[in-house]
Amino acid sequence: MGKLFPFRLRGPVAADLHFARFAHSVETSPPRHPFAGWVHRATFSASLLKTVRVGILIAMMNRIYSVCLLLVGVLTAAPASAQGLDLQLQEIRTLILEKRYPLALESLRLVARQIQDLRLETVAPAFPATLDGWTALPALSLLEEDEIWNNRITAQRAYVAVPGPARLEITIDLHSPFGPAVALKFNPIVLTGDPLSRLVPIGDETALLRFNPDTGEGELRVLAGRDTLVTARGRGILSPEILIDFARRIDYHLLHQLSGL
Numbered sequence: 001m002g003k004l005f006p007f008r009l010r011g012p013v014a015a016d017l018h019f020a021r022f023a024h025s026v027e028t029s030p031p032r033h034p035f036a037g038w039v040h041r042a043t044f045s046a047s048l049l050k051t052v053r054v055g056i057l058i059a060m061m062n063r064i065y066s067v068c069l070l071l072v073g074v075l076t077a078a079p080a081s082a083q084g085l086d087l088q089l090q091e092i093r094t095l096i097l098e099k100r101y102p103l104a105l106e107s108l109r110l111v112a113r114q115i116q117d118l119r120l121e122t123v124a125p126a127f128p129a130t131l132d133g134w135t136a137l138p139a140l141s142l143l144e145e146d147e148i149w150n151n152r153i154t155a156q157r158a159y160v161a162v163p164g165p166a167r168l169e170i171t172i173d174l175h176s177p178f179g180p181a182v183a184l185k186f187n188p189i190v191l192t193g194d195p196l197s198r199l200v201p202i203g204d205e206t207a208l209l210r211f212n213p214d215t216g217e218g219e220l221r222v223l224a225g226r227d228t229l230v231t232a233r234g235r236g237i238l239s240p241e242i243l244i245d246f247a248r249r250i251d252y253h254l255l256h257q258l259s260g261l
Contacts, residue, residue: 085114112148116141119153122258123172127157128249131242134159134168142171151175153258159246166216166236168246172228174258179227182208186223202247211240218243224252228259 088111095104120141130136142154153174160167184190186208191197197210202222211218220243222230230250232243 085111085118088114112146115148116143119143119148120155123153123155123174123255124157126172126251126254126258127155127170128246130159131245133161135162152177161236164236166234166238166242168232168234168237168242170246170250171231171233172250172255173231174255175227176229177227179223179229182221182223182229185221200244202244203252205252207244207247209240209243211243220244220247222247222250222252224255225259228255230255 088107092104092107092111095101095107120139124139127136127139137158137160139155139157142156143152151174154171154176156169156171158167158169186199186206188199191199191208194210196212197208200207200209200220205222205224208221209218210220216234216236216238218234218237218240220232220240224230230247230252232247234243237243
């Protein structure tokens with residue numbers, strides 16, 4: 001007993017000093033990092049989000065494809081161009097089904113620009129012919145590329161006096177969002193506060209004319225229907241009759257027809 005416990009310590013305390021005790025591990029799998037579960041959930045969420053995004057993209061592109069077909073259907077003024085667009089839209093449909101989305105989006109942008117040209121062709125005949133002593137520039141579309149998905153059509157044509165610094169710009173805005181606000185300015189009570197403004201008849205339409213004889217600047221607005229806004233702005237003109245003459249040559253009958261599209 002003395003050999004085992006030279007300092008004469010007895011009992012369980014002495015045994016603890018001379019014999020180490022080991023507890024066997026009950027865990028059979030490797031220890032896990034405390035963030036392992038979080039990483040797994042994050043990976044699953046990212047995969048799910050990617051799947052949802054792809055599904056949304058497919059739905060959006062199919063919707064855009066349908067809208068393009070609708071626009072081509074209503075643009076009857078240029079049937080040959082519309083047929084060409086139909087072939088391009090069929091190709092875009094194939095690209096979508098093949099999941100070649102970047103190429104499909106780029107093709108859609110090209111189609112958007114062509115549709116803008118078609119819409120400009122439908123409204124360009126409504127612009128007036130030029131007056132004697134004036135020259136007309138080509139009509140331009142004022143729509144941005146992302147605005148073709150609505151039914152608004154905005155085009156402008158400029159007229160320049162020859163010779164002379166006078167210049168006049170006519171803007172046709174079909175389905176304009178500013179129609180209600182402009183209609184309020186036609187109220188005679190509102191006009192009493194502006195001595196430079198007055199109402200003038202333009203065929204079956206009524207125009208709001210404002211002309212400053214000191215600066216030679218003037219503006220004439222016609223609200224054809226509820227949301228078709230025609231604006232003629234002149235600079236360096238000698239008389240407001242120039243604005244009125246141009247406004248009377250606009251094809252309002254065509255504008256009323258186009259406003260139904």
